[in-house]
Amino acid sequence: MRTAEFERRTGVNRRLLRYYEEQGLLSPGRTSGGYREYEESDVLKVRHIRNLLAAGLSTATIADLLPCMGKDGDDLIADCPELLLDLHRERARIQAAIHELETARTTLDAVIATAPPETERAARALLLP
Template identity: 45%
Template sequence: MRIGELSRRTGVPTRLLRYYEEQDLLHPERTGNGYRAYGESAVQDVQQIRGLLDSGLTTEMIRAILPYLCGPGEIHPPPESVTPGTAALLRDHLDRIQARIDCLARNHDRLSAYLAAVRPADGKSADG
């Protein structure tokens, strides 16, 4: 399939698909006239890339783990393929995620305490 069809099927603009190729995340073949040609599996690949980007991973991290993904939520890298640099990159990202989780939990607790202090006991607003 050509890039326009892949874009329509995934909802990802062609500009981003070209960027994913530049970042070595997608590997289309080239036809005789130079057009990109994507296989059917590119649809799932793009969806997986989008999901990983949406979860906060960088293209560098995705490039490191993408070859070992077996589907959404499944990663099976052979131990010898995870270099110390890749492991450190992923550990650092996990630490940043945990810091955000901790911050969100604190904010959740503070907002819950604030709402408990200001709302009437029946849970309705004063003007409702």
């Protein structure tokens, strides 16, 4: 299928599709006229890409990860030891980010606790409605 249909099937616009391609996540073939030719399996592939992206993985690690997923079926890693390393590294990165955010929140809570009661109430009034 070509761009227009693929765009509909995936719900992702060409601009982004081309970006994924530049990042090595997708490699559609080309017709003699130079038009991109996508495979049926690419539709599912884009779904995977979007999920992985949402999980915080970089396009680079996703590029390495994709070939390790079932060629046809859903997403389940087969046997890619080298990849598992990157995944754990990503997990550690996320865990670290969580900690940083938690300490940032703690700091803010401390500052907020400093505000006078009436100021606190005024602030909440501005926040809720």
